[in-house]
Every structure is written in structure tokens, then in C-alpha cells.
Amino acid sequence: MSTEPEPTEPSGGGAEETSPAEADAGHAAPETDEHRPAAAAESPEGGGKAEEGGEEAAQLSEAQAELLAQKVERERIERRRAEKAGRVDSGAGLSGRAADLLAAVRAVESGAKPPAAVFADPDPAPEHAPRRPAPEPEPEGERERGPRPVAAAEPGSASPATVEAVRRVLAGGGAPGTLAPQVAAVLGAGAEEVLREDPWQLLRVPGVRPEQADGFARALLGPDCAPDDERRGRAVTVWLLEQAALAGHTALELTALTAALAQRSVPDADTAVQDTLAEGEALVFQDALEEAGAGPAGGGGEEEGDEEAAPPVRVLVGLERYALAEESLADALARIVNSLPKDSPGPSPREGSGESVPRWESVAATASRGAAELIRAVAGHGLVLHTGGEAARAESAALLVAARSLGLGAVAACHTPDGRRRFATLVEAEDSVVTVHGLLSGAEGPGRDSDGALALDLLILPDAPQLDVESAAMVAESLRDGARLMLGGDPAVLWSAGPGRVFADLLAAGVCPRIASRTPDPGPLGELVSGIGIGELGQVEAPGKEIVIVPVRDAGEAVHRTVQLVADSVPRAFDIAPEQTVVITPGHGGAAGTRALNAALKERLNPGPGRFGGFDPGDLVAYAPAPGRTVPGRVVKADADGLHLSCAGASVVVPKERVEQSVRHGWALTAHQAVGSRWPAAVVVLPGDAAQALSRPWVYTAFGRAERHLSVVHGVEQALPRAVAEVPAKPRTTRLPALLRTQVPAAR
Structure with missing residues (x-):
């Protein structure tokens, strides 16, 4: 590594301090805010198809196409679950906390409130199987968040009359009228009545915080507004679960949730959770914890304390959409594992494909x-x-070529x-390589068969760490x-922008x-990134x-030097155009x-008045066609139809x-x-106040974007090597490993 000795010039802009919250990289709470601009609230982490198919824009918008694809897949998931032979009666051997929880689950399913005993303080777990506390919901800072875990609604989908009615209600509660279209889209027809009956429903709108909803409720309800209002307790509970999803969790441990409710001034957190469960706005689960040992050394028969030896469990609360996705994903993966006959390396799913043991071996x-090992495993x-870095993709490519040579789809x-x-x-x-979202939406790939499954014999996902739990469920359920x-x-690399850690969970589940x-990434960049991956930032x-x-000494100088690198130094030294450099x-x-960086880079590289929402022809943009996905592009023009972009070779309006x-x-x-x-x-900018935002996955991902x-x-001094050596990925609470071990016990 070399240190560039260019003289430091005054940045001229002053060094405004960046708050740690704003600078948070979001390795646990996604720092991606790709679905909305600076001050706008937005709707985390889903799917869609926009970068291809500009000609389809006249028929369906990107968000509409994505929502339609998700709806079709969820209906398919529901049908598959409904077709199961019957409910498995479990829990007969449980006692204590586990039995109470099971009773709560069944009470909620039958429409009753769960027993209050479920929400008592948990008994300490046995010493040999300590509980791992779920991370608290990420504290909200001034920084912008990743996508919010609610279905994205098309702006303008609500009628003008509904929007106007909502605007009047918002005005009565002192809320900005600009929220009216979002409120109407999220709450649907009759949104104004919903708000009048329960002002805290405003919390369902992306970007609204509890203190803002409280002020709105006080203005509407007057003396009838109270901190212990059960409507407030339910709304804040759901909001906290949504915030947890922003941080990547698919559920929260009950103790973490009740503690967070107490911090939000909910007087009776247990009752708030109980009410939320009773209303069906959240679900409660029990997950058995792995025991460190089977019992006392030497084994033996039943002892007097055997009735206390029930398996330890953790109590989780989560939103239904992620519970459904995680369970459906586990079901689908179990089906994939078990549907391949065990007495051969696989059938020929298509007539005449010619797949056979000798041909796979050949x-x-x-x-x-490396490729041969992968082919034999598949x-x-x-x-x-x-698993592997960028160079390992060649082995996945060899698998694809091998499968197609056998006549497989x-x-x-x-x-x-x-x-x-x-x-x-x-x-x-090239027609055998698509994007995940293009495949699911039907815009790319082989399409679907008469049963609605993808017409494929083998699907290869080279970027599996980026799959959130919902996208992964859609993919797995789509396979026949x-x-x-x-x-x-x-x-x-950084985990998915959306809830879950599917690839990591599968690796852990075994x-x-x-x-x-075993193929290393080449060159100095490959050596640097490989070292970071194992916690070493070496020379x-x-x-x-x-x-x-x-x-650099401060943030102002960081911006100045970044512009200098992108516009002058890198093009001069490496013949790389500014648009081929990412910051x-x-x-x-x-x-x-x-x-701040984009404003400075635009001023230097493509100055203009920004007449269309701040954009001019030639501007580089990050376009978010759907939650959880960013597509780089360039502004072509703007007219009455909208902003015309060129994204990945496709025209998008x-x-x-x-x-x-x-x-x-x-x-x-x-x-x-x-x-x-x-x-x-790539130019990676690390101002001094970003130190606490750094982690090993963040540094690994950022440094690995350069070819x-x-x-x-x-500007972070020793914080960079410290982050690489000592700050791993922040844990996410998920249920997938436990579900998989139940669904596929023979493969453990």
C-alpha cells in the first residue's frame, strides 16, 4: 500500500460534524436508503424488476411488477402450506415456559388472548445451555434507514377524495399534509376513519416516529389520550418489530421486545405484547435452544429432577410476513433436499435430458x-x-456449463x-445468466410450467448472501x-439489505x-481483501x-480529496473515467x-441547475425500482412522462x-x-466520525468493489484496523436454523 503524498489544500467548505448515527454503516441495520431520497420516508428489503424491460414501463411500473410477482408467489406459498396433510401435534412433552408458550400460540390461533403467564419474566436457562439474548432493536438516529418492512404501495393508488380526507385529518392533528398520499396508500380506503379511531396508526407510515404519532394523537384525542392506551401499546409494539426488521431481524426475543417497549414509555409492556398477539398483528414462537451436552457425564437412567430437564427454549415475537416467509423457506428447502432420490445422483427431470451417473462424472x-468437487456435490x-470470493465464481460458471452440456435446464x-x-x-x-428479480418476475429466464414452478432443473445463485428471507422463500418455492x-x-460480505441472513443461517445449520x-482472488487487491476476511489489515x-x-484530517478535507481523486488523480494515473469510479x-x-459527496461530485463533473427534481442529463444516479435493490444508471432526459434513465443498458422512465x-x-x-x-x-471515504460505523464486513465489502x-x-486512524480485527457482523435474530434442523433432521 502507498500513501498519496499530495499536498493538502483548504477544503473551503468547513468541517461540519457528522453524527455517529448518520455515519452508521448499517451492517446490522441496513444503511441502504436506496428506495427514497434524503428527507422522504420510504417503504425493507423486497424485490422487483426494473433494470431490464424499459419497453414494459408503459404497461406496469417497476414497483407494480414487483408487487404482482410477490403476490403470485405468496399465493403459491399459501396454497402449498394449505395442502399439507394435517397439523403436526407437538409439544406434548413440554413443561414450564415451553408449555405456556405453546398454550399462548394455540390461544392466539383460536382467537383468544394468550395466558398472561407467558409474559412473566423468563426463568434462567440451564447453565449448560445459556440463552443468547436477541439484539435490541437498533436505536433510531438521524441517519436514513434501509427499506421498511411493509409492502410498497404505488403513490397515487388511493383516490384523490381519500387523500384529501386524510389531509384534513392530518391538519386537525397538526401533522404535515404532505404525508396524506402515503397515509392513504398504506391505510387504504377509509384511511381517514382509521386515523380518527386510532391515531397511532400513523406509525405504519414509513418515517413516522413514536413521538410524532404521540403528538398527533394528543391533538386529535385531547384528554382521552393516555400513555397506557392499548392502541398505543399495540402500535409501538408493531413499530418496534418493524424497526427490528430494518436491523435485519426476522423476530425479537420477548425480553428484548418488552425492554424496548419500556424505553418507549409503554407502562405495561407485557400487556402491550399480549394485546398485539391477540389482535393478530404479531405472532409468538418457541424455538428450542441447542444443548451443550446430552446430560451428566456417564449418562444413566431417569433421575428425580428429570421433569426439570425439558429442553430450553427462547420465546420470540415477530411479524407474520417474516414468520410466513421463514417457515415457507424452511419447508421449500426441505422439499428440495428430500425430493432428489437418494439412490442416484439425480433423476432426469426432463424427458430425454440424458442425465446419468457416468455423464455427470464425465x-x-x-x-x-474446485469445479469438479462442486459438480459432483450438485x-x-x-x-x-x-463459498468463495470473486474468483470462485468461475467454479459456479463451470457448473452451469456442465449442467447445460447434459441437456438440463x-x-x-x-x-x-x-x-x-x-x-x-x-x-x-449469455441467455443462461439472469438477475434474481428478473427471474422471479418472469422478465428473464425460462418462464414457468403449468404448475407455476420455474421450468428449471438447476438454479445457481452466485450472490446468495444478498438474499433476504422473503426473496429466498420466493426462489425456493418456485422450484419444482x-x-x-x-x-x-x-x-x-455484508448480509442482505432485508431481514434475515439466509446464506449464513444455512451454513450454520449444516x-x-x-x-x-480454494481459488484465491488475484493481485494486491485480492490479497488485501482476503486478509480483511480473516480479520487482518496488513501491508x-x-x-x-x-x-x-x-x-485526511476532517470531513471537509475528505470531500475535497475525494473529488480530486475521482475527477483528476485516478483518470490521469489509471486511465479510468470518472463514471467508472465508485465512491x-x-x-x-x-x-x-x-x-454531501454527490453534491460536490455533481458540481465538479456535471454542473447544472437540476431542473427536474435536482437532476440533469448526464447525472449518474442510483435508482431503486423496488425495496432492497439499487441499480446504477444515468439520466438521459426529462419530460412530461418523467425522468428518463439508462440503467444496465435498458431504458427506464x-x-x-x-x-x-x-x-x-x-x-x-x-x-x-x-x-x-x-x-x-473505488474510492472508499472514511471520515473520522465514521469510526464507530465500521465493521469487518463493511470494510471487506467496500474495499472489494474495486477491480x-x-x-x-x-481519517479514522486506528479505528480501521481495530474494526477489521475486532468488529464482526452484528448478530441477527432469525428462526431459520432451528426450522431447518426440524425439517431436515437426517442431514444434521
Whole structure:
């Protein structure tokens, strides 16, 4: 690594302090705010298809197409669950807390309130199986959040009369009228009556906080407004669960939830949770904890205290949409694992495909060592995991080529259009490489058979760490019986922007083969990133200045030097155009966040009046066609139809009313926005006040976006090596491992 010795010039802009909250990288709470602009509230982490199919814009908007695809898949999930032979009666051998919980679950299912005993303080877990507390819901800061866990609603979907009626109610409660379209879209027909009857329903609108909803309720209800109002308790409980989803959790431990409610001035947290469960706005679960040992050394028969030896459980509360997704994902993965006959390396799911043991072996014999190991694993198993860095994608590509040579219907589905482009260069048949969202929406890939399943024998997902639990459930449920699924990716990168940690959970569950690539990423950049992955930030020889460190003293200087690097230094030294360089910073807000950097870069690289929502032709943008997904693009023009973009080679028209919510300037991105793509050069900006936002996955992801050159604008001193060595990914509370171990016990 070298340190760029260029003289420091005055930044001129002053060094406005960035709050730690604004600078948070969001490795647990997604720092992605790609679905909305600076001050707008937005709706986390889902799917959609926008970067391809500009010609479809006249028929369906990107968000509408995505919502339609999700609706179809959820209906399919519901049908599959309803077709199960019958309910499995479980819990007969449970006692104490576990039995109380089971009674609560069944009480809620029958329409009654759960017993209050469920919400008493939990008994201490046995010493040999300590409980792992769920992380608290992420505290809300001034920074912008990732997507909110509610279905995105099309602006303008509510009637003008409804919007106007809502506007009057908002005015009566002192809330800004600009919220009316969002409120009407979220609460639907009769939204004004819903607000009058329960003002705290305002919390369902993205961006609204409890203190704002409290003020609105006081204005509407007057003396009838009280902190112990059960409507407030339910609304804050749901809001906290949504905030937890923003932080990546699919559920919260009961103790964490009640503690967070107490912090939000809910007088009786237990009752608030109980009311929320009784109203069906959340669900309660019991998950058995893994025991450290089977019992006392030496074993033995039943002892006097055996009745106290019931398996320890943790009590979780979660929103129904994530509970359904996680359970459906576990069901679908179990089906994939079990639907492949165990007495052969797989049937030929299609007539005449020619798949057989000798043919699988013959293609494996001609492949490299890593690819051959992967091919043999996929030949004999329905579900396989493949771990490795960027270079390991060549092994996934070899698997795709091998499967297609056997006559199988096989595709690889990448997270981003850029990932699709890079993967397509490794295979001859470009039509066999798609994006995940294009595949699910039907815009790409082979389409679906008469049963609604994808017409595939093998699906390869090279970017599996980016799958949130809902997208993963949609993918798995879309595969027909007998089809194979290979999930690949780099386990060291940031987890999905949406709730869940699907790839990490599968690795932890151990329910299927895991093939680890031995192919290292090449060059100084590969050496640097590989070291970060194992917690080491070492000195790397970079004779071609592949890695340059640019020390700065404050955020203002960081912005100045970043603009200098992108506009002058990198193009001059490496012949890389400014539009081929990505700037990555920990957050959106602050003096060196994406907003400040994009403003400075636009002024230097494409100055203009910004007549259309702040944009001009030639501006680089980050377009969020749907929650949880960012597509880089460029502004072509603006007219009465909206903002015309070129995204991944496709023409996209963003209607005027959607521009503010879904388009940002895109010279500077957050790491979550950049994951899944790579650029010839990357400039990673680390202002001093971003120190506490750094973690090993964030640094690994940000530094790994560069193909040829990496500049690090460094103002965090020892916080960078400390983060790499000591700050792993923040835990997420999920249920998938426990569900998988129940569904696929033989593969443990």
C-alpha cells in the first residue's frame, strides 16, 4: 500500500460534524436508503424488476411488477402450506415456559388472548445451555434507514377524495399534509376513519416516529389520550418489530421486545405484547435452544429432577410476513433436499435430458479441481452451498456449463445487472445468466410450467448472501420437485439489505453439503481483501499503486480529496473515467455522507441547475425500482412522462411522482447499495466520525468493489484496523436454523 503524498489544500467548505448515527454503516441495520431520497420516508428489503424491460414501463411500473410477482408467489406459498396433510401435534412433552408458550400460540390461533403467564419474566436457562439474548432493536438516529418492512404501495393508488380526507385529518392533528398520499396508500380506503379511531396508526407510515404519532394523537384525542392506551401499546409494539426488521431481524426475543417497549414509555409492556398477539398483528414462537451436552457425564437412567430437564427454549415475537416467509423457506428447502432420490445422483427431470451417473462424472473429470468437487456435490444432492470470493465464481460458471452440456435446464441468477454481466463473461450462453428479480418476475429466464414452478432443473445463485428471507422463500418455492439449487457467494460480505441472513443461517445449520473454493482472488487487491476476511489489515505490496491511502484530517478535507481523486488523480494515473469510479461511504448523512459527496461530485463533473427534481442529463444516479435493490444508471432526459434513465443498458422512465422517492445521485453510494457490483476503481471515504460505523464486513465489502484500483480516504486512524480485527457482523435474530434442523433432521 502507498500513501498519496499530495499536498493538502483548504477544503473551503468547513468541517461540519457528522453524527455517529448518520455515519452508521448499517451492517446490522441496513444503511441502504436506496428506495427514497434524503428527507422522504420510504417503504425493507423486497424485490422487483426494473433494470431490464424499459419497453414494459408503459404497461406496469417497476414497483407494480414487483408487487404482482410477490403476490403470485405468496399465493403459491399459501396454497402449498394449505395442502399439507394435517397439523403436526407437538409439544406434548413440554413443561414450564415451553408449555405456556405453546398454550399462548394455540390461544392466539383460536382467537383468544394468550395466558398472561407467558409474559412473566423468563426463568434462567440451564447453565449448560445459556440463552443468547436477541439484539435490541437498533436505536433510531438521524441517519436514513434501509427499506421498511411493509409492502410498497404505488403513490397515487388511493383516490384523490381519500387523500384529501386524510389531509384534513392530518391538519386537525397538526401533522404535515404532505404525508396524506402515503397515509392513504398504506391505510387504504377509509384511511381517514382509521386515523380518527386510532391515531397511532400513523406509525405504519414509513418515517413516522413514536413521538410524532404521540403528538398527533394528543391533538386529535385531547384528554382521552393516555400513555397506557392499548392502541398505543399495540402500535409501538408493531413499530418496534418493524424497526427490528430494518436491523435485519426476522423476530425479537420477548425480553428484548418488552425492554424496548419500556424505553418507549409503554407502562405495561407485557400487556402491550399480549394485546398485539391477540389482535393478530404479531405472532409468538418457541424455538428450542441447542444443548451443550446430552446430560451428566456417564449418562444413566431417569433421575428425580428429570421433569426439570425439558429442553430450553427462547420465546420470540415477530411479524407474520417474516414468520410466513421463514417457515415457507424452511419447508421449500426441505422439499428440495428430500425430493432428489437418494439412490442416484439425480433423476432426469426432463424427458430425454440424458442425465446419468457416468455423464455427470464425465463432465466433472474435465473440470478444474474446485469445479469438479462442486459438480459432483450438485450431482448427488438437491441443495449445495458454495463459498468463495470473486474468483470462485468461475467454479459456479463451470457448473452451469456442465449442467447445460447434459441437456438440463439451468440458469444462474445474480443479484445485480453488473453481476449478471460479469458472470456472463464466464459462460458461452449469455441467455443462461439472469438477475434474481428478473427471474422471479418472469422478465428473464425460462418462464414457468403449468404448475407455476420455474421450468428449471438447476438454479445457481452466485450472490446468495444478498438474499433476504422473503426473496429466498420466493426462489425456493418456485422450484419444482426434483430440481437442484446451488447457493454460492462470499460469506464475508455484508448480509442482505432485508431481514434475515439466509446464506449464513444455512451454513450454520449444516443441513446440506458445503463446498469451499480454494481459488484465491488475484493481485494486491485480492490479497488485501482476503486478509480483511480473516480479520487482518496488513501491508500489501502494490507496485502499480493498486492501493493508495490518502490521509485526511476532517470531513471537509475528505470531500475535497475525494473529488480530486475521482475527477483528476485516478483518470490521469489509471486511465479510468470518472463514471467508472465508485465512491463508497458509510452513510447518507453528515459532512462526508453520500448526499454531501454527490453534491460536490455533481458540481465538479456535471454542473447544472437540476431542473427536474435536482437532476440533469448526464447525472449518474442510483435508482431503486423496488425495496432492497439499487441499480446504477444515468439520466438521459426529462419530460412530461418523467425522468428518463439508462440503467444496465435498458431504458427506464421514472414517473414524476416517483422520482423523489426512488432516484438519488449515484457517484457516491453506501456499501449496501454497491454490494453485488464492481467498478474499475473505488474510492472508499472514511471520515473520522465514521469510526464507530465500521465493521469487518463493511470494510471487506467496500474495499472489494474495486477491480483495478482502490483509494482509501483515511481519517479514522486506528479505528480501521481495530474494526477489521475486532468488529464482526452484528448478530441477527432469525428462526431459520432451528426450522431447518426440524425439517431436515437426517442431514444434521
